[in-house]
Amino acid sequence: MTVFLTSSPTGSLDGEYQVEGFDESNGFRENLSKVWPDDARCLMIASDPDDFDGNDEMTDFFGYTAEVSGLGISRFDILDHRDTVYTKEDIQGYDVIFLAGGHVPTQNDFFKELELKRKLQGFDGVIIGISAGSMNSAEIVYAEPELDGETEDPDYRRFITGLGLTRKMLIPHYQMTKNNYLDGKRLFKDIVYPDSHGREFFAIPDGSYLMIDENGERFYGEHHLIADGKIFRRI
Numbered sequence: 001m002t003v004f005l006t007s008s009p010t011g012s013l014d015g016e017y018q019v020e021g022f023d024e025s026n027g028f029r030e031n032l033s034k035v036w037p038d039d040a041r042c043l044m045i046a047s048d049p050d051d052f053d054g055n056d057e058m059t060d061f062f063g064y065t066a067e068v069s070g071l072g073i074s075r076f077d078i079l080d081h082r083d084t085v086y087t088k089e090d091i092q093g094y095d096v097i098f099l100a101g102g103h104v105p106t107q108n109d110f111f112k113e114l115e116l117k118r119k120l121q122g123f124d125g126v127i128i129g130i131s132a133g134s135m136n137s138a139e140i141v142y143a144e145p146e147l148d149g150e151t152e153d154p155d156y157r158r159f160i161t162g163l164g165l166t167r168k169m170l171i172p173h174y175q176m177t178k179n180n181y182l183d184g185k186r187l188f189k190d191i192v193y194p195d196s197h198g199r200e201f202f203a204i205p206d207g208s209y210l211m212i213d214e215n216g217e218r219f220y221g222e223h224h225l226i227a228d229g230k231i232f233r234r235i
Contacts, residue, residue, distance in 0.1 A: 002035045003127045003165050003212040004028070005134035007172035008101075010065055012206040014176045021069035025207035026221035029069055035126050035213075039074035040095040042066070046080040047102025047132050049110045055080045058100055079114070088119040096126045099133025104143045107132050108160050117163045127165065131172045134210070138162045142169040142201055144192060151183040151191060158195060166212060168202050174224060175205035193229045201226040 009028060011019040022029040044059045055078050063076040077094075079086055091097070097120075100107070111117070120127075129137045135144075141162040145151045171177075171192065180187040192201065202210070208221030225232045 001123050001125065001127065001213070003129070003137070004032060004209055005129040005137055005166065005170060005212070006209040007131060007134070007170075007174070007204045008206040009128060009130060009209070010061075012175070013173060014206075016175065016206075021065055022071075023207055026209065028207075028209055028220065031211060031220070032126075032128075033069070033071060036066075036071045037095045037125075039072045040066075040126075041074055041093065042076040042096045042098065043091065043094040044076070044078045044098045044100055045114075045116070045133075046078065046110065047100040047107035049081040049084075049113075052080065052082060055100070062098060080110075084114060086114065086119070088121075091116075091119045092123050092125075094125060096128065097123070099127065099129045099137065101131030101133060103146065104132045104135050104141065105157070105160065108136050108141060108143070108162065111136060111163065120163060120165075129165075134170050134172060136162045137165040138169050139164045139167050140169065142171065142195065142199070144171055144187075144195075145182055148183060151185060166210065166217060168210060168217065169200065170210065171201050171203040171226070173206060174203040178203075188226075188231075192226060193231070196226045196230075197228055199227065203231070 009022055011023055046055045059076055059078045066073050135141055141160050143158050143160055150156045178188055185191055203224040208223055210219050223234050
């Protein structure tokens with residue numbers, strides 16, 4: 001299995017830079033092309049299983065993205081609530097699995113409903129995490145508050161179990177969110193930094209990614225370690 005855990009694999013979401021196809025920054029397109037099979041059978045696993053229109057749009061977009069990047073596809077399916085009867089054999093019949101971006105807890109619940117962690121065991125293909133999909137790939141997921149009211153909700157869980165593809169807890173879109181406010185609080189200084197005591201988070205901007213294969217785990221591009229209430233820049 002080869003895993004790419006990205007912030008955004010298709011350029012900067014804030015418009016800082018735009019690309020056609022998969023991003024070439026930090027060797028992403030090149031590394032992906034090395035493991036992408038001919039005429040790949042692709043599956044997009046949704047973040048919101050009930051957002052059918054959005055899920056179709058995302059699947060079409062990434063099908064087009066692969067095409068203009070010169071990566072062949074024989075089929076590209078979407079897994080959401082229209083059809084959840086996917087066995088382990090069904091899922092492992094695909095060559096490339098995309099884990100969609102979206103709201104982390106919503107996607108996490110759907111992954112558990114699918115028993116996805118169990119069904120991915122022994123998978124021999126390529127997994128591409130996109131934002132929330134990358135976050136939910138961790139053994140323990142840091143579900144950084146994102147929506148209004150989540151920082152004040154006593155039932156909101158910031159640490160939840162994920163797919164176990166890595167032990168690294170990722171925070172995507174760092175260049176966009178580092179100065180954000182949520183519920184009147186500074187997102188990083190008042191929320192993320194205090195949550196990092198006794199833990200390690202890795203904040204990555206769009207264009208950076210974590211690659212996992214038989215040779216281990218390594219970051220490509222800028223990334224920031226947040227631990228014990230402090231941030232450290234690593235390249």
